[in-house]
C-alpha cells in the first residue's frame with residue numbers, strides 16, 4: 001500500500017486535456033472585464049500550475065508564451081514523465097515539471113521566489129483538508145502581490161442531488177480490491193441495478209437520470225479521477241473565498257465569462273435580488289443558487305488594484321482579438337441558464353466579419369465603417385460575450401509574436417508527429433492567441449503533410465493504413481483504398497475551405 005497518493009487515484013493516468021481558462025491572456029482579460037489591473041504577462045513572468053495532470057495545458061502554454069517561465073507539479077510520476085517527454089520532443093526550454101506533492105513543492109529550491117500566476121484546475125474538490133491547507137500556504141508564500149490565481153472546483157448547490165450517487169459508487173468500489181477500471185465498471189452497473197429496482201432516490205430525483213446516462217459513457221480515466229478519490233468535496237463559493245482569504249486573496253470574477261452575463265442567466269426578479277446584495281461573494285453564492293451551479297472557474301487576486309477609467313480604456317483600445325472558429329460556424333446565439341439567447345445582429349455580425357479577415361485591435365475593429373459605434377459599457381459586454389462563447393480569443397502583445405511562433409511551430413510539430421500513433425492530443429498552440437486551438441487527429445495529419453510537400457490525403461491514408469485503421473462513414477467502416485481515399489479527399493476539401501484559413505490566421509499553418 002503506497003502512502004504518497006494520499007487517497008488520490010493513482011493507478012490510472014488522467015485525460016490529456018487542454019483548458020483554455022489557464023491561458024495568461026485570457027486570465028488578464030477576465031481581470032480587465034472586472035476593472036482590475038492584472039500582472040504584466042507580456043514581459044518576463046512566472047507561472048505555476050498545481051496538479052498539472054498530464055501537463056498538456058502547461059506544455060502548450062509554455063510553447064505559446066516563451067516570455068513566461070512555467071513550473072508545474074503533479075505527484076503522479078507517470079504523468080510527470082509523460083509531461084517531460086512532450087516538453088523534450090517540442091524542445092520547450094521555459095517549462096519545468098516536478099513530481100512533488102503540494103507540501104513538497106514548498107521546499108523545491110529550483111522554483112522562482114514568487115509567481116505572477118498560480119493555476120489549479122480540477123484539484124481543490126478532490127484533495128484532503130490538509131492538502132488544501134498546503135495549497136493555501138503555497139499561495140500565501142509564493143504568489144506576488146498583484147498576482148492572480150485561477151481555481152476551479154465542484155460547487156454547491158449544483159452537486160447536492162448527486163452527492164449520494166457518488167457515495168453509492170465509491171462504497172461499492174470499496175467492497176472490491178484490484179485494478180480501478182473493473183471496479184468502476186462494476187460500481188456503475190450496481191448503481192444501474194439500483195435505478196432499475198426503482199430506488200426512490202432515483203425516482204424522486206429526476207435530474208439524476210441524464211447525469212447518470214452521461215456518466216456511463218465517459219472515459220473510465222476521467223470517472224476514476226472525478227468520482228473515485230477518497231476526498232471529494234463540492235464547495236459553496238463563499239467557503240472557498242474564506243479559505244483563500246487566508247492567503248490574502250480576494251475574489252475577482254468567473255473565467256467562464258458567459259456565466260457573469262445576467263441577461264442570459266437570470267430573470268428580472270433574480271437580477272433584482274442580486275442587485276440588492278452589496279457583498280460580492282454573497283452575491284456569487286446567491287447567483288449559484290439561481291443557476292444551480294455545479295462547477296466554478298474563478299479568478300482571485302492578491303491585492304486588488306482597480307483600473308482608472310483612462311487606464312482601462314487604453315488597454316481596451318489596443319487589445320487584439322482573434323477569431324478561432326471558422327466564421328460560417330459562429331452562430332449569433334449563446335447558451336445561458338435561461339436557455340438560448342439571440343445576439344443582436346447589427347452589433348455582433350459586423351465585428352465577427354471584421355475578425356474573419358484576421359486578428360484586429362478594438363481600435364481597428366471600430367474604425368471599420370461597417371461596425372456600429374458602441375458606448376464603452378456595451379463594447380466591453382460584447383467582447384466579454386464573444387470571448388465567453390469561445391469563438392473569439394484575446395491576444396497577447398503582437399510585439400513578440402515571431403518568438404512565440406518559433407516555439408509553437410516546434411510544439412505543433414511534436415503534437416502532429418504523435419498524431420501518427422494516437423489521438424490523445426487534441427490541441428495545437430497559436431502564437432497569435434498564446435493559447436490552444438482545438439485540432440482533431442485528422443486536422444493534425446493534414447497540417448503535418450502541408451509542411452512536408454506530400455499529398456496530405458495520401459499521407460493521412462498511409463498513416464491510418466500502417467495501423468490497420470479505416471475510415472467510418474454512416475456508421476460503417478469503409479473497405480479498400482479507393483473508398484477510404486475518396487472519403488479522405490472529401491474531408492480534406494472541407495478542411496481546406498473551413499479550418500485551414502483559421503489555422504493560417506492563428507499562425508498554426
Ligand SMILES: C[S@@+](CC[C@H](N)C(=O)[O-])C[C@H]1O[C@@H](n2cnc3c(N)ncnc32)[C@H](O)[C@@H]1O
Nearest residue numbers: 008051052053074075076100101102121122225
Ligand atoms: C482531476 S486531475 C486534474 C489534472 C489537471 N489539472 C487537468 O485538469 O488536466 C487532479 C490531479 O491532481 C494530482 N494530485 C492530487 N493530489 C495531489 C497532491 N497532494 N500533490 C500533487 N498532485 C496531486 C493528481 O495526480 C491528478 O493528476
